[in-house]
Amino acid sequence: MLYRFDFHTHSFFSTDASSSPEQLVEAAKSRGLSGIAITDHDNCQSLQYCIQNRLVREDGLPVDNFLIFPGVEVSTAEGHLLCIGGTIPNRKGAPALQVAEEIRMCGGIPVPSHPFDRWRASICPEIMDQMQLEVVEVFNAAACRRKYNQQARVYATARSLGMVAGSDAHHRTAVGTCWTTLDLERLSVASVLSQLPKATQIGGRYSPFLESLKKYSGNWFRCF
Secondary structure, three states: OEEEEEEEEOOOOOOOOOOOHHHHHHHHHHOOOOEEEEOOEOOOHHHHHHHHOOOOOOOOOOEOOEEEEOEEEEEEOOEEEEEEOOOOOOOOOOOHHHHHHHHHHOOOEEEEOOOOOOOOOEOOHHHHOOOOOOEEEEEEOOOOOHHHHHHHHHHHHHOOOEEEEEOOEOOHHHOOOEEEEEEOOOOOHHHHHHHHHHOOEEEEOOOOHHHHHHHHHHHHHHOO
């Protein structure tokens, strides 16, 4: 059965985002998604929040036919790196190669976010070449230039890597702007993670210009 997922969202546990996990879930369901990864900047507080509020099950099965994946977007020394399906301590500023290995050790999948995007903190191809990758974000809805996503897709194809899409939503209205489609026998965190390295079906659209501009401005000010 086919399921759609948004693997890059932010809740109010990111300083530049404003929506609660409940609001993200509601928005995702309204757009036909079966799950999201909440990948807040350099922290995993959303997972504990979701457990306490019964939005996730610790056995990785869905709640009301919906999955929330553990995750984080790590600000490594070389750029942003998503951890999908796992949690790690705050590793802001640590080397990307080291963080990627730590993500694998905790059972997650390291995914370079918005690679090739010169206007955001992105891990360059030279560093990605050294990383043991299985998946790359090839469509980021907040990209200001489409060529960045196109370059990411070419890179993933050349290395035979899985391809995922992420809205990079910092507000509930952007959730599900784009998605990754997976063919699964069972809806669970484990089954999704096992299929991500094979993912190639993505869809969606770009965020409105003003929304992307806010995102780029937020990234700029986080650098100081």
